Amino acid sequence: MDEAPVLELRGITKQFPGVLANDHVDFDLRHGEVHALLGENGAGKSTLMSILYGLYTADSGEILMNGKHVTISSPKDAIELGIGMVHQHFMLIPVMTVTENIVLANEPVKAGVLIDEKAAERRVADVAATFKFAVDPHARIENITVGQQQRVEIMKALYRNASIVILDEPTAVLTPQEAQELFEILRTLTREGISVIFISHKLNEVLEIADRITVLRRGKRVETIPREGATEEGLARSMVGREVLLRVDKKPAQPGDPLLQVHELAVRDDRGLEAVRGVSFDVRAGEIVGIAGVDGNGQTELIDAVTGLRHPASGEIRVGGHDLSRATARAAFDAGMGHIPEDRQRRGLVLDFNLAENLVLHDYGKEPFSRLGWVNPRRWIRWARGLLEEFDVRGGGPTTRGGSLSGGNQQKVVVAREVSRNPSVLIAAQPTRGLDVGAIEFVHRRLVEQRDAGKAVLLVSLELDEILSLSDRILVLYEGRIVAEFPPEVSEEEVGIAMTGGRRSEAA
Amino acid sequence: MSEAATPHAPLESDPEGYAPSVAKRLAFYQRAGGIITPFLTAVFAFLMGGIVVGATGHNPLRVYKAIFEGAGLNWFLHFGSYHVDIPFTNHHIWFWWDTSTNHTAAYNLTQTLLTTTPLILTGLAVAFAFRCGLFNIGGQGQYMMGAIVGVYVGSRFVALAHVTHILFAIVAAALAGALWGAIAGFLKATVGAHEVITTIMLNWVAYWGGSYLLGRDGPLQNHVDKSIPISDDIAQKAHLPAIWGNPALQALHAGIFFALAALFVFYLVLNRTTLGYEVRAVGFNPEAARYGGISVGRNFVVAMAISGLFAGLAGGIDILGWQFRLGVLDVQVSNIGFIGIAVALLGRNTAVGVGFAALLFGGLLTGTSTRSLDPQIFPPQLAGNLALMIQALVLLFVGADLLIVYIWQARRKLHLPRKVPA
Numbered sequence: 001m002d003e004a005p006v007l008e009l010r011g012i013t014k015q016f017p018g019v020l021a022n023d024h025v026d027f028d029l030r031h032g033e034v035h036a037l038l039g040e041n042g043a044g045k046s047t048l049m050s051i052l053y054g055l056y057t058a059d060s061g062e063i064l065m066n067g068k069h070v071t072i073s074s075p076k077d078a079i080e081l082g083i084g085m086v087h088q089h090f091m092l093i094p095v096m097t098v099t100e101n102i103v104l105a106n107e108p109v110k111a112g113v114l115i116d117e118k119a120a121e122r123r124v125a126d127v128a129a130t131f132k133f134a135v136d137p138h139a140r141i142e143n144i145t146v147g148q149q150q151r152v153e154i155m156k157a158l159y160r161n162a163s164i165v166i167l168d169e170p171t172a173v174l175t176p177q178e179a180q181e182l183f184e185i186l187r188t189l190t191r192e193g194i195s196v197i198f199i200s201h202k203l204n205e206v207l208e209i210a211d212r213i214t215v216l217r218r219g220k221r222v223e224t225i226p227r228e229g230a231t232e233e234g235l236a237r238s239m240v241g242r243e244v245l246l247r248v249d250k251k252p253a254q255p256g257d258p259l260l261q262v263h264e265l266a267v268r269d270d271r272g273l274e275a276v277r278g279v280s281f282d283v284r285a286g287e288i289v290g291i292a293g294v295d296g297n298g299q300t301e302l303i304d305a306v307t308g309l310r311h312p313a314s315g316e317i318r319v320g321g322h323d324l325s326r327a328t329a330r331a332a333f334d335a336g337m338g339h340i341p342e343d344r345q346r347r348g349l350v351l352d353f354n355l356a357e358n359l360v361l362h363d364y365g366k367e368p369f370s371r372l373g374w375v376n377p378r379r380w381i382r383w384a385r386g387l388l389e390e391f392d393v394r395g396g397g398p399t400t401r402g403g404s405l406s407g408g409n410q411q412k413v414v415v416a417r418e419v420s421r422n423p424s425v426l427i428a429a430q431p432t433r434g435l436d437v438g439a440i441e442f443v444h445r446r447l448v449e450q451r452d453a454g455k456a457v458l459l460v461s462l463e464l465d466e467i468l469s470l471s472d473r474i475l476v477l478y479e480g481r482i483v484a485e486f487p488p489e490v491s492e493e494e495v496g497i498a499m500t501g502g503r504r505s506e507a508a
Numbered sequence: 509m510s511e512a513a514t515p516h517a518p519l520e521s522d523p524e525g526y527a528p529s530v531a532k533r534l535a536f537y538q539r540a541g542g543i544i545t546p547f548l549t550a551v552f553a554f555l556m557g558g559i560v561v562g563a564t565g566h567n568p569l570r571v572y573k574a575i576f577e578g579a580g581l582n583w584f585l586h587f588g589s590y591h592v593d594i595p596f597t598n599h600h601i602w603f604w605w606d607t608s609t610n611h612t613a614a615y616n617l618t619q620t621l622l623t624t625t626p627l628i629l630t631g632l633a634v635a636f637a638f639r640c641g642l643f644n645i646g647g648q649g650q651y652m653m654g655a656i657v658g659v660y661v662g663s664r665f666v667a668l669a670h671v672t673h674i675l676f677a678i679v680a681a682a683l684a685g686a687l688w689g690a691i692a693g694f695l696k697a698t699v700g701a702h703e704v705i706t707t708i709m710l711n712w713v714a715y716w717g718g719s720y721l722l723g724r725d726g727p728l729q730n731h732v733d734k735s736i737p738i739s740d741d742i743a744q745k746a747h748l749p750a751i752w753g754n755p756a757l758q759a760l761h762a763g764i765f766f767a768l769a770a771l772f773v774f775y776l777v778l779n780r781t782t783l784g785y786e787v788r789a790v791g792f793n794p795e796a797a798r799y800g801g802i803s804v805g806r807n808f809v810v811a812m813a814i815s816g817l818f819a820g821l822a823g824g825i826d827i828l829g830w831q832f833r834l835g836v837l838d839v840q841v842s843n844i845g846f847i848g849i850a851v852a853l854l855g856r857n858t859a860v861g862v863g864f865a866a867l868l869f870g871g872l873l874t875g876t877s878t879r880s881l882d883p884q885i886f887p888p889q890l891a892g893n894l895a896l897m898i899q900a901l902v903l904l905f906v907g908a909d910l911l912i913v914y915i916w917q918a919r920r921k922l923h924l925p926r927k928v929p930a
Contacts, residue, residue, distance in 0.1 A: 328803075329800070329801045330802075339799070341799055346795050346796070350797070351793065352792040353792060361789070361799075361800035362801055364785050370781075373781050373782050374780060375781060375785055377779075
């Protein structure tokens with residue numbers, strides 16, 4: 001491996017109003033290595049990479065490529081210098097083919113204006129052959145899997161002759177198997193001399209794929225260390241700045257009576273297609289039932305139906321004996337359901353409401369929060385002040401706008417609201433999505449607390465780690481059906497196979 | 509006004525912000541920035557208007573001074589020792605302004621306030637819907653329904669007592685407007701018909717409906733003179749009492765108290781009732797409101813009904829206050845409901861803002877009218893256009909402000925697809 005850095009960032013500083021997003025950050029990338037950039041949300045990873053990719057201009061600091069100073073003031077500059085970026089949300093056009101997407105905006109032309117399709121296909125085939133990509137170049141984007149779409153994004157960068165590829169949280173959308181395939185691709189890339197910057201907040205992945213790891217915390221570089229000798233505990237400490245409990249500490253479950261009963265539930269999605277096809281399960285008092293599955297296998301529709309936000313096509317939902325099959329969201333809440341929704345910004349909070357207003361979102365119409373239609377904001381604020389303290393929400397008081405909190409604190413507000421209503425059944429949908437290690441620890445602890453207090457907790461998550469570490473029983477949802485049930489001791493591989501529709505091997 | 513003081517909303521945190529509806533974008537304008545933006549908006553509009561005045565060969569400063577005086581706003585500048593009558597008594601007390609409407613300034617001011625009154629209400633009609641995330645273009649139709657029902661009740665039911673008759677007419681007018689608004693809300697809630705389309709269509713229904721009702725041989729046409737397309741006059745005792753000026757010369761009537769009360773009610777309903785909480789929740793984020801257990805559809809209907817109530821009230825008190833009759837021509841040339849859109853936008857959909865914006869537009873309309881503006885300084889036929897122009901410029905700058913916000917938002921979106929430095 002060539003030790004001379006192909007890329008060097010020196011003393012990068014970027015100030016946003018009120019936030020020092022990058023504070024004299026140094027970073028270097030060697031030829032053919034995977035260098036992981038690790039940090040909590042808001043640590044400055046994305047800002048740093050945005051500066052490198054020309055989306056932002058640094059207030060101070062310099063960028064060197066192969067020892068020479070470069071100025072990158074737009075993504076176009078970055079692409080010309082051989083830097084490619086794969087965003088977390090793909091920028092592909094669904095109705096176009098793989099080849100068309102790859103050559104888009106950089107098409108080989110003939111006769112001045114016509115796209116030379118033959119040349120395009122040839123060049124894409126070259127890239128695919130060099131880096132061993134198995135993607136059908138004629139398939140439409142909308143018909144290939146997320147993992148394949150990600151490969152198309154990487155091919156796009158390589159097609160533009162990138163020698164440095166930045167991957168922003170690439171595994172967030174992948175199954176464990178797809179993540180392994182991605183890592184295989186990254187190893188091929190580095191063998192071919194491509195250097196990779198791998199942005200992540202998942203410790204195990206970083207330890208698996210990275211050659212070196214740089215940890216950022218609050219805009220500052222904490223350390224850059226080789227993978228050898230690095231541990232999850234050590235990295236977590238660097239990221240958060242204190243000791244973090246990575247494993248959820250919990251006693252064995254003591255399940256009681258079933259509190260949430262779902263029987264033969266079928267739900268249609270927005271397009272009228274059956275997204276949940278006859279699902280039955282119980283969640284008993286004092287247990288956490290985890291529903292694992294790849295995104296888009298009916299999780300959203302299942303949660304919506306259970307929480308009264310979508311009418312099921314058929315089937316039955318009972319909470320503590322009440323039939324909620326045709327109930328409204330309000331009725332579900334009043335029957336003792338709590339719901340931590342999967343998208344706190346779109347659904348969980350009214351971002352333009354202050355925290356006090358957000359904390360009474362279900363109960364503003366009930367005494368003592370209002371009387372005869374007149375609200376009592378002073379009472380809201382007093383209530384909010386107590387909750388914000390109890391749930392350790394930082395970054396604002398009762399009259400702070402919800403949108404001005406960080407993601408982790410927003411989620412704490414949602415959790416505070418749902419838990420404080422003392423529900424008998426708590427539905428937690430992706431409760432830690434986009435949260436950092438510290439906030440994840442907080443949410444997990446609260447969920448286990450609820451379980452231990454005799455509540456029935458239904459956890460739906462795309463993070464297999466989370467399902468495995470929290471659940472007392474694991475159900476796997478695949479194409480709208482529950483295809484497997486596992487005890488908590490199950491291996492990640494076994495659940496992973498069920499998640500992709502593979503039969504559970506009874507013999508193994 | 510607490511909402512108006514909210515600092516810049518972090519746009520990146522608004523997931524719907526990337527592909528916002530018109531109402532959403534305009535509602536954003538209401539949140540972004542403080543009092544300074546509407547102030548600058550108005551100042552720029554007047555500056556641009558001044559350039560155009562200059563281009564016609566007139567002195568902009570003199571013209572604006574004449575408009576200011578035409579609006580009667582110079583009345584506030586003359587202090588002295590005068591007295592003012594206490595209503596319903598023969599007593600009077602000392603006052604530092606001369607209230608005698610024999611002076612031009614005082615008379616002009618009564619006319620400005622007369623125009624401000626319905627503008628406050630039609631402004632609130634637009635503002636309230638905005639707060640629920642709806643763009644109510646139908647203020648004009650709702651106003652007209654109020655006026656039609658107001659003239660109907662005011663000219664019939666003559667057996668009713670004075671106050672009862674007035675209240676009956678006003679309540680009926682307000683309810684007619686509420687119904688007209690609620691139709692659009694109902695269509696939005698049930699079949700998802702866009703309120704901008706439906707309210708525009710309802711405006712035309714009111715326009716042609718009113719033209720038919722009041723036109724030749726129409727059911728509401730004058731009983732006495734069948735040659736004119738105008739309604740009967742309303743009963744003398746259904747007139748709202750004059751509070752300032754000579755009733756024979758279009759005095760300021762008690763309707764202004766309804767408008768001022770409406771400002772207070774608007775604030776109170778939005779900020780102190782569960783209904784207002786729901787409306788604002790739906791306006792800010794319908795998905796979160798639905799998740800919270802609020803019926804979004806019901807709030808669409810209620811918010812549009814309340815919006816229509818304000819506009820209908822405006823129509824009713826215009827009839828009972830100074831028009832006293834309604835003609836086909838009135839129905840067809842009136843645009844008080846449309847100016848309400850500019851009032852709401854400039855006033856950022858808050859009670860205080862709408863009050864001041866209505867006064868500004870009321871003064872502008874009165875100050876540039878043929879009656880008030882000195883033709884020596886600026887030709888009145890140009891002045892009417894100037895008023896329209898300034899109005900349009902205000903809307904344009906509101907739009908430009910939005911545009912800037914929008915571009916900024918798009919930049920942020922491009923730069924940081926998901927995460928932002930917290």
